[in-house]
Amino acid sequence: MPLIFERNDITRVECDAIVNAANSSLLGGGGVDGAIHRAAGKGLLEECRALGGCETGDAKATKGYAMPCKYIIHTVGPIWHGGGCGEEGLLTSCYRKSLELAASLGCESVAFPLISAGVYKYPKDKALEVAVNTISAFLEEHDMLVKMVLFDKRAVMLSQGLYDDLKQFIDDNYADEALRREAGRSAILNAPAAAFGAFALKKAKQAAPLYEEELELCDSSLDEALKYLDESFSQMLLRLIDERGMTDVQCYKKANVDRKLFSKIRSDVDYHPKKQTAVAFALALELDMPQTRELVSKAGYSLTHTNKFDIIIEYFITRGNYNVFEINEALFAFDQCLIG
Ligand code: APR
Numbered sequence: 001m002p003l004i005f006e007r008n009d010i011t012r013v014e015c016d017a018i019v020n021a022a023n024s025s026l027l028g029g030g031g032v033d034g035a036i037h038r039a040a041g042k043g044l045l046e047e048c049r050a051l052g053g054c055e056t057g058d059a060k061a062t063k064g065y066a067m068p069c070k071y072i073i074h075t076v077g078p079i080w081h082g083g084g085c086g087e088e089g090l091l092t093s094c095y096r097k098s099l100e101l102a103a104s105l106g107c108e109s110v111a112f113p114l115i116s117a118g119v120y121k122y123p124k125d126k127a128l129e130v131a132v133n134t135i136s137a138f139l140e141e142h143d144m145l146v147k148m149v150l151f152d153k154r155a156v157m158l159s160q161g162l163y164d165d166l167k168q169f170i171d172d173n174y175a176d177e178a179l180r181r182e183a184g185r186s187a188i189l190n191a192p193a194a195a196f197g198a199f200a201l202k203k204a205k206q207a208a209p210l211y212e213e214e215l216e217l218c219d220s221s222l223d224e225a226l227k228y229l230d231e232s233f234s235q236m237l238l239r240l241i242d243e244r245g246m247t248d249v250q251c252y253k254k255a256n257v258d259r260k261l262f263s264k265i266r267s268d269v270d271y272h273p274k275k276q277t278a279v280a281f282a283l284a285l286e287l288d289m290p291q292t293r294e295l296v297s298k299a300g301y302s303l304t305h306t307n308k309f310d311i312i313i314e315y316f317i318t319r320g321n322y323n324v325f326e327i328n329e330a331l332f333a334f335d336q337c338l339i340g
Helices: 031-040 042-051 087-104 124-141 160-173 176-190 198-207 212-220 222-227 233-243 248-254 259-267 275-284 289-298 308-318 324-333
Strands: 003-007 017-022 059-063 071-076 109-112 145-150
Touching: 003 124, 003 324, 017 031, 017 087, 031 042, 042 059, 042 071, 059 087, 071 087, 087 109, 087 124, 124 145, 124 324, 160 308, 160 324, 233 259, 233 289, 248 259, 248 275, 275 289, 275 308, 275 324, 289 308, 308 324
Parallel strands: 003 145, 017 071, 017 109, 109 145
Antiparallel strands: 059 071
């Protein structure tokens, strides 16, 4: 998972480089800056003095001193003046230059705070959007683990509309009666395709109200299902990548999965990834719900209405939103594990 969100104090995060939300003097301050200077110890201030300051949007590195990292990368975010003074470009530059500097220092992992979103008053949701867009663009061309370290839950500010709509969807679906529906559905969807016959299907329709498209799937793609009944997760994934004309790199980058894990899946036909990884690939391939359920079942899991993670995934897929980073923000906001 190359980009993850973590709720923590950044001075406690172990990475090759920790990024500091500094000011142009580089001589310390409050917030993250103060916390890092306190945790690193006095040697840091001496080295910062010798750097001679830093421009807004630029980044400079020092040693990590007593912090659990090799380097501290100091970057100066823009002060928010309403969005009309080039703030977005400067903030983008902070993330990009810090990442490029970390890569040039041979770092394999970097932790960021939400730059400018505190004292500098950059709206947290806009700051997070700039951060995620810039980091995910960098990760398309580089292999690195990047942690967005968020000091409080408020930092992941889903738009109020999305938050309310998602909460309503969860409330509507995350209920006991879903258990009954789910028992019926999984009995139908997981029964060997050969077991289906018109009679079985008729009985099944009475047993549990299925979404129409799932019933159509049962009806219309039985031959298809039979063809791939014994396909493993790895075989189905590689087949779908080919069928969509994607490259392996495009697929695992879009899934927020690292290269090493993908290589394991590709080379071991019987490899069973974690559920979050199987779901991430379904999103990268932009599968619909029945196809997603089928791919996830090949990894040994099912998507039900008995847990919020599954319902949130269903919410985004049924609305055609396959952006893994956006979905991770929603999962983080609802205290669910992330995908990738
Ligand atoms: N770990 C992780 N995140 C933190 C921590 C911490 N220990 N402390 C604060 N944060 C979060 C804040 O909640 C905010 O979301 O980091 C984000 C950035 O807040 P600031 O530290 O205030 O940084 P910024 O908004 O960029 O302002 C920089 O503040 O501290 C001074 O010297 C600094 O003048 C500079 C200005």
